[in-house]
Amino acid sequence: xxxxxxxxxxxxxxxxxxxxxxxxxxxxxxxxxxxxxxxxxxxxxxxxxxxxxxxxxxxxxxxxxxxxxxxxxxxxxxxxxxxxxxxxxxxxxxxxxxxxxxxxxxxxxxxxx
Numbered sequence: 001x002x003x004x005x006x007x008x009x010x011x012x013x014x015x016x017x018x019x020x021x022x023x024x025x026x027x028x029x030x031x032x033x034x035x036x037x038x039x040x041x042x043x044x045x046x047x048x049x050x051x052x053x054x055x056x057x058x059x060x061x062x063x064x065x066x067x068x069x070x071x072x073x074x075x076x077x078x079x080x081x082x083x084x085x086x087x088x089x090x091x092x093x094x095x096x097x098x099x100x101x102x103x104x105x106x107x108x109x110x111x112x113x
Contacts, residue, residue, distance in 0.1 A: 015044065032057045
């Protein structure tokens with residue numbers, strides 16, 4: 001009998017998720033690609049083609065959404081880190097923001113009054 005978080009997942013998907021969970025117990029955080037390499041080494045995926053790595057990626061998203069794998073165990077190093085904009089003084093702020101707002105206004109035909 002499957003647990004509540006595993007309902008609706010196919011047998012092969014559950015095998016991938018279980019193998020990924022075991023990998024992530026000893027090595028984390030890891031990228032999806034890193035997990036795919038491990039699964040390929042264990043012969044759980046036939047190759048590292050886009051088709052098979054995308055399947056693993058979908059399984060991992062599903063596992064994280066269902067609470068089967070922690071979100072913090074898998075990282076995406078291809079995405080840029082978001083930072084909160086900060087300025088040292090009002091001159092820096094206006095030197096950065098005002099030209100940007102003016103550009104947006106020109107490109108979108110926004111009227112400033």
